[in-house]
């Protein structure tokens with residue numbers, strides 16, 4: 001007897017609504033492009049309106065459905081109000097992030113609080129806001145945090161950044177446990193060093209560049225395109241049974 005062929009679940013996102021924070025630059029912009037290309041309607045969020053508007057216009061010019069909303073996601077009531085008014089969103093990609101690198105002996109409270117406010121606090125409440133919208137609407141969804149390989153290992157001059165990304169890994173597991181029964185999946189993507197405005201200064205330092213290149217087993221630093229397949233996988237039905245985990249796009253950094 002000829003067996004029924006299993007069908008590969010779809011990577012398409014037609015009819016889905018996504019919200020992407022940090023969408024005006026780097027990884028967030030690339031994620032917004034990937035989601036739009038797969039058919040999703042994308043709400044793009046960042047603080048600076050001009051750059052964000054240009055990014056959304058570029059996606060629309062390529063045939064995608066994108067809108068821009070200037071918003072500081074560390075303003076939690078504003079973030080919650082916006083998500084509640086404009087949601088529910090089937091997909092969250094939280095890519096807004098901040099780094100202030102330096103020796104742990106020199107970290108100031110101001111640096112610590114600024115990085116934690118975006119990378120932990122806003123990440124937490126962005127996930128909560130989107131999940132609340134999904135629960136209220138009785139919908140399932142996918143929440144994706146752009147964490148980092150530094151959520152799994154330590155890095156030079158990166159104690160604060162590592163602390164925040166390890167926190168993201170922890171909240172992701174706990175939220176996945178709580179929301180699994182409601183069909184809301186929660187995962188992280190953990191990139192290695194990717195060329196974006198955030199990493200420009202690191203790549204300008206020859207010592208740091210050598211440190212990075214020695215550890216990426218595939219022999220090159222990342223580009224934003226390296227993250228686009230990962231976000232589509234986690235956003236779509238292709239990853240329907242995947243939750244509470246992290247997808248490392250690290251060129252083998254953490255492998256050894």
Ligand SMILES: NC(=O)c1ccc[n+]([C@@H]2O[C@H](COP(=O)([O-])OP(=O)(O)OC[C@H]3O[C@@H](n4cnc5c(N)ncnc54)[C@H](OP(=O)(O)O)[C@@H]3O)[C@@H](O)[C@H]2O)c1
Pocket residue numbers: 021022023024025026027028045046047048049051071072073074094095096097098118146147148149190191192193194195196197198199
């Ligand atoms: N690049 C890497 O090598 C790398 C590696 C691993 C993980 N990551 C993580 O990936 C994420 C994106 O990094 P990236 O390299 O793409 O950085 P990026 O190019 O500097 O982009 C950061 C984005 O976040 C927005 N943003 C920052 N603070 C915000 C706030 N309070 N509210 C709303 N939007 C805010 C920025 O726009 P505005 O300034 O206009 O708000 C911008 O759109 C971060 O979480 C980072 O930790 C990056």
